[in-house]
Amino acid sequence: TSSNRQTMLFSATISKEVKSISKKYMRDAKEITVSKVNSSAKNIEHHIYDVSSRNKYEALKRIADFNPNIYGIVFCRTKRHTKEIANKFMAEGYNADAIHGDLSQNQRDEVMQRFRSKSLQILIATDVAARGLDVDDITHVINYSLPDDPEVYIHRSGRTARAGKSGISIAISNNTEKRKIKSIEKKGAIKFIPKEVPTGSEICSNQLYKLIDKIENVDVDEEQIKPFLDNIYKKLEWLSREELIKRFVSAEFNRFLKYYKESNKLTSKRSRDKRSSKRGDRNGKSLTAFSINIGRKHRATPLDIISIVNRALKSNSIEIGKIELGRYQTFFEIDKDHKDDFIKNIKKIDFKGNDLVLGEPSDFEQKPSKSNRGNRRDRRNTEKRSNSRNSSKKRKKKKSRFR
Structure with a gap:
């Protein structure tokens, strides 16, 4: 090597490791x-x-619901947390996805393309997976897990408020992380503003204002809707202006009203969630469990399961519980009141050309809520042990017959 060479090192943050x-x-x-x-x-x-x-x-969830126009990144400490949160968000209808180390380059590129084009509102990521991520107009950076190194927090927060724009960086923390917070404030020369988690009432107000704003600013293509207007006027002529507005708002808004109807403050010492005190019971509704003959091998996602339920029941307001993707099958829960209609109508639905077959897994209630994309090894090991015990019992029974 030339004695006149110049060596340069570039890093977004100058941590102890980089200095070393x-x-x-x-x-x-x-x-x-x-x-x-x-x-x-x-x-x-x-x-x-x-x-x-x-x-x-x-x-x-409440922070996301309180900010209906959010375009943000949620940072987690581990791949497992990233998967779990992304799967929960998608199962509950949020416009979200994740990037983590288990994704192939093609999968990562596909997720990032959707995020850059704003087809995704929320990206859940680890620090490692988010390296090199350069996206404009991010409104919120949410630290679901605070980093140990204050510089990492500063680097995370720097993904918002670019090109002179403003942004918000959020830390979700607990009492055990006070030292981390003080360290970040000192090294980052910042001051955290304490906030209370939004109440159900505050969330519903914000969502309602978003809906009104959307109606006020929608582009009306009169030529396109003209053929349908006469029939629409006739069908709705019996409703007064006030009644029409009430029904329209209820149709668009009932999901939030129902979900947050009896929500408690999360800062209180009482249990914050009366809706789900028992497994398989949400919003006071009893849920029934199914298995279906598609899984990761068929490239199914939680959103696909939600779509299948909605198509079969011709509604997007059906209560859906846990969704657990397996390799060849998926376990999920729906509102028990719709069980018979779902079983009848599923025969008319297919998934990517595959006929759909339902089962009713008796062991679903005992399954822990795991990441939809992982834990295959644990499940296989459990099945093997179960099969081993069953075959052992059969051998004992056969021997006893010939004694």
Whole structure:
């Protein structure tokens, strides 16, 4: 190598590890920064929500619901958390997906393309998977898991408020993370603004205003809808203006009203969720479990299962519980009141050319809520042990007959 060579090291953050590498491979290295060291952009607001660990996911949901125009990234510590949250969000109808180390390059590119085009509102990611991620107009960065290194927090928050725009960086934390918060404030020269998790009433108000804004600003193509207007006027002429508005708002808005009807403050010591005190019972409704003959091998996703239920029952307001994707089959729950109609109508539905066959798994209630994309090994091991015990019992029975 030439004695006149120049060695350069680029890093988004200058952590202890990066400094160690520079000392090992470089001589008399000069540090050049394009912004203040260990400081966050001034046009970013830093909010903190203090909740118990068991309420973190519910808090995340409420923050997302409170900000209907959110275009953000949720950072998690591990791949497992990333998968779990993404699968829960998708199962509950959120416009979300995840990037993590288990995705192939093609899968990652496909998710990122949807996020950049704003087909996805929420991206759930680990720090490693999000390296090199460069997306404009991000409104929120949410730290579902706080990082150990304050510089990582600063780097995460820097993904919002670009090109002179403002943004919000959110930390969902609990009492055990006070030292981390103080360390981030000190090294990042920032001050967290304490916030209370939005109440059901506040969320419903924001969602309603979004709906009104959407109606006020929608582009009306009169030529396109003209052929249908006479029939629409005739069908709705018996309704007054006030009654029409009430029914329209209810049709668009009932999901939030029902979900948050009896919600508690998450900061209270009482159990925050009366809706789901028992497994298989949400919003006071009893759920029934099914298995279906499609899974990851058929490239099915939780959104596909939701779509199948909606198509079979010709409604998008059916209560859907857990969704667990297996390799060749999927377990899921729906409102028990629609069980018979679902069984009857599923025969008319197919998935990518595959006929759909339902089962009623008796062991579904005992299954723990696991990531939809993982835990195959655990499931196979359980099945093997079960088969081994069953075959052992059969051998004992055969022997007893000849005694």
